Amino acid sequence: MGKSFAVIGDPIDHSLSPNIHNAAFRELDLDSSYIAYRIPKGELEGGIEGLKKIKIDGFNITIPHKIEMMKYLDKIDEICNLIGAVNTVSNKDGILKGYNTDMDGFLEPFKKKELNIDGINALLIGAGGAARAIVAGFTKEKAKSITIANRTLEKATSLSKFAKTIGLNANAIEIKDIKDTISNYDVIVNATSVGLKNESSVIELKGINEKTIVYDIVYMPMNTDFIKKAKVEKATIIYGYEMLLGQAVKAFEIWHGIEAPYNAMKKAVLGGF
Numbered sequence: 001m002g003k004s005f006a007v008i009g010d011p012i013d014h015s016l017s018p019n020i021h022n023a024a025f026r027e028l029d030l031d032s033s034y035i036a037y038r039i040p041k042g043e044l045e046g047g048i049e050g051l052k053k054i055k056i057d058g059f060n061i062t063i064p065h066k067i068e069m070m071k072y073l074d075k076i077d078e079i080c081n082l083i084g085a086v087n088t089v090s091n092k093d094g095i096l097k098g099y100n101t102d103m104d105g106f107l108e109p110f111k112k113k114e115l116n117i118d119g120i121n122a123l124l125i126g127a128g129g130a131a132r133a134i135v136a137g138f139t140k141e142k143a144k145s146i147t148i149a150n151r152t153l154e155k156a157t158s159l160s161k162f163a164k165t166i167g168l169n170a171n172a173i174e175i176k177d178i179k180d181t182i183s184n185y186d187v188i189v190n191a192t193s194v195g196l197k198n199e200s201s202v203i204e205l206k207g208i209n210e211k212t213i214v215y216d217i218v219y220m221p222m223n224t225d226f227i228k229k230a231k232v233e234k235a236t237i238i239y240g241y242e243m244l245l246g247q248a249v250k251a252f253e254i255w256h257g258i259e260a261p262y263n264a265m266k267k268a269v270l271g272g273f
């Protein structure tokens, strides 16, 4: 029997995940399907019951359910437990197991491009759910230090405490205090949601150079204002779609137990723009 998968969240209509996974099924001739399913905030429990009833084989979770979903899991993968948020679930005979593939998805473009994280100083802007997975990623790959800058200082401080607990040298500041320290960093990541609505980037990038890696995890539009500004400075760019692709590849491999067709999935992402 064919397998079925979904992505749940709200809003969900612009999700690229169905394109990415269905392209992989076509490429490998798998009798599977993947749909986008809107579950509004506050309706997660009922939504999960529905998915179990139709014997869904697996699903991805996006805003706003990544943290709340943790309480409906029967089993939790170690990294998912560490991050405290879930973006991928497998369903084996009604037993839901949670994973977080955002961390590996974030790291994937560094590996593909042979860009080193070991010993670097990172500036992470944003302190939400995605930022937590990124902190875990920088720790895993042995970054030297991380400065977490957030609009709300409290959240940056709390994330910086988490970073220190797992072994990464960290400090917290407000975004407005980044100012002219920008040239101190080897890697600068935007993990706020700013850019999605074509807003101006949260910081200016004057003072960086072609060795600076600038990574925007916002993937729609592909060329955010942050990415455009990084291009003016000739920085090394990593696009949000690369992380999206990385997390989808990992989710595919968890569900299907075979190597994901990377190129077909990449073509599907790029076709979505």
Ligand SMILES: NC(=O)c1ccc[n+]([C@@H]2O[C@H](COP(=O)([O-])OP(=O)(O)OC[C@H]3O[C@@H](n4cnc5c(N)ncnc54)[C@H](OP(=O)(O)O)[C@@H]3O)[C@@H](O)[C@H]2O)c1
Binding pocket: 063, 102, 105, 125, 126, 127, 128, 129, 130, 131, 150, 151, 152, 155, 191, 192, 193, 194, 196, 202, 217, 218, 219, 240, 241, 243, 244, 245, 247
């Ligand atoms: N490429 C990928 O695969 C991928 C994966 C995961 C997430 N994402 C994207 O990453 C973004 C963040 O996701 P998330 O799950 O971490 O969201 P979240 O938990 O809601 O966190 C949002 C973050 O953005 C900040 N922010 C929002 N509006 C702001 C503004 N006007 N000025 C300054 N900061 C602002 C928030 O700061 P405060 O704490 O001050 O509110 C917070 O740090 C989303 O756009 C999401 O689509 C991409």
